[in-house]
Amino acid sequence: MNLASSLGLLFWERILPILLLVALGYSFQRRMRIDASTLNRVNLYLFVPSLTLSRLAETPLSVGIIGTVAVAVLLNTLFLWFVSWIVARGMNWSPTTQATVTLGSMLGNSGNYGLPLIELVLGRQFVGFQALVLALNNVLTFTVGIWLLARSQLSISEATKRVLSMPLIYAVLFGILLSATQTSLPKPFLVSLRYLGDGLIPVALVTLGVQLAEQFEFRNGIALSVAAFLRLIASPLSMFAIVHLLGIQPELGRVLILGASVPTAVNTALLAIEFGVNPSLASAIVMVTTLLSPITVTVTAFLVTQ
Numbered sequence: 001m002n003l004a005s006s007l008g009l010l011f012w013e014r015i016l017p018i019l020l021l022v023a024l025g026y027s028f029q030r031r032m033r034i035d036a037s038t039l040n041r042v043n044l045y046l047f048v049p050s051l052t053l054s055r056l057a058e059t060p061l062s063v064g065i066i067g068t069v070a071v072a073v074l075l076n077t078l079f080l081w082f083v084s085w086i087v088a089r090g091m092n093w094s095p096t097t098q099a100t101v102t103l104g105s106m107l108g109n110s111g112n113y114g115l116p117l118i119e120l121v122l123g124r125q126f127v128g129f130q131a132l133v134l135a136l137n138n139v140l141t142f143t144v145g146i147w148l149l150a151r152s153q154l155s156i157s158e159a160t161k162r163v164l165s166m167p168l169i170y171a172v173l174f175g176i177l178l179s180a181t182q183t184s185l186p187k188p189f190l191v192s193l194r195y196l197g198d199g200l201i202p203v204a205l206v207t208l209g210v211q212l213a214e215q216f217e218f219r220n221g222i223a224l225s226v227a228a229f230l231r232l233i234a235s236p237l238s239m240f241a242i243v244h245l246l247g248i249q250p251e252l253g254r255v256l257i258l259g260a261s262v263p264t265a266v267n268t269a270l271l272a273i274e275f276g277v278n279p280s281l282a283s284a285i286v287m288v289t290t291l292l293s294p295i296t297v298t299v300t301a302f303l304v305t306q
Contacts, residue, residue: 011298014120018113019294021202025209036210040266043204048111049171051197052131056175057185059128065252066176069132072242072256077140079238080105080230087226100278101223103271104285105230107141108262110134112204113293117262118255119201121301128179129255135172141267211266212287219280227264227285232296236261254304261300263289 029036084105088098108114111134118130178185185193239260243253264286272282 011294014117014301015294015298017120018116018205021205022209022212022290025206025211026213027209028206029210029213034210036207036214039203039207039210043112043200043207045167047196047200047203048115048134049167050193051115051127051200052134052168053171053175054190054193054197055124055128055131056172057178057190057193059125059179060182061128061132061176061179063180065129066132066180068246068248068252069129069256070136072239072246072248073133073136075242076235076239076260077106079242080235083234084226084230091222093223096277097220097223097281100268100272100281100285101227101230103145103268104227104264104282104289105235107137107145107265107268108231108235108260109208109265109290110137110259110262112208112266113290114259114262116201116205117297117301118259121258121305122254126251126255128175129252130259131172131175133256133259135168137265138166138168141265141271145268145271208266208290211269212290214269214283219284223281224284224288228289228292231264231285231289232261232292236296236300258297258300258304261293261297263293 028034081102084098084102088101093101110130114130114134115127119127177183184190236257239257242248243256248256266286269279269282269286271277272279
């Protein structure tokens with residue numbers, strides 16, 4: 001089978017199902033106009049924590065693996081921040097444009113897009129690793145993200161309260177404890193968590209489509225292009241270099257590289273809208289990276305599965 005056929009098959013079997021569910025959510029929102037924020041809360045407070053806790057509890061994780069994932073994610077984030085800062089200085093962007101592009105490039109959609117992607121492409125057994133990446137990205141979103149977009153409006157204590165209000169944080173900590181000590185949850189609880197977690201893939205992808213259907217405008221094409229390039233191309237390339245630099249084992253390395261290729265997190269737009277900082281640019285970055293991701297993610301998925 002040649003390269004084009006392999007890429008086409010990978011797109012048809014693994015990537016297209018994701019896009020169809022996103023498109024379904026987009027069309028549904030255009031016709032029905034449902035409350036997107038409530039649907040998003042169902043994901044954040046029920047499905048994502050349940051999937052994270054159940055997968056972590058079933059995935060043996062050592063302290064070394066946890067530390068490796070944290071170091072890799074942070075190094076990749078710092079690289080994207082540094083490059084976006086250099087470009088912003090060279091282009092003489094305003095602080096708000098710089099902050100929006102920085103967040104758009106740093107924060108990938110590790111939950112709604114990343115978790116289903118890892119499960120569909122690499123397998124259910126690797127979702128626990130991606131759950132760690134999701135947890136770290138959420139901490140970055142609700143600390144660095146809030147600081148960059150609203151440092152004049154929120155105190156450190158208020159930002160901390162936002163982080164601590166997310167059940168995902170506690171699901172990750174409890175899941176890591178169970179995994180590290182090889183302790184099992186009582187079967188009724190584990191089965192219930194599995195049921196909820198299994199609902200994440202369809203509901204999260206439909207939710208992503210619903211959120212993308214919200215109004216946005218295309219402005220500042222240069223900033224938009226820079227953010228898309230950093231998020232979809234520079235991020236997985238940077239993670240590839242980090243994986244090899246740190247000598248990370250191949251299985252974990254594939255998860256990190258593929259997870260780094262996901263489009264911009266919808267939370268980037270939600271924070272920008274909430275604090276009134278370039279909401280049109282933030283929403284456009286989310287939309288464009290999501291629309292372009294089938295191409296870049298398919299190529300990345302093909303490379304990591306060889």
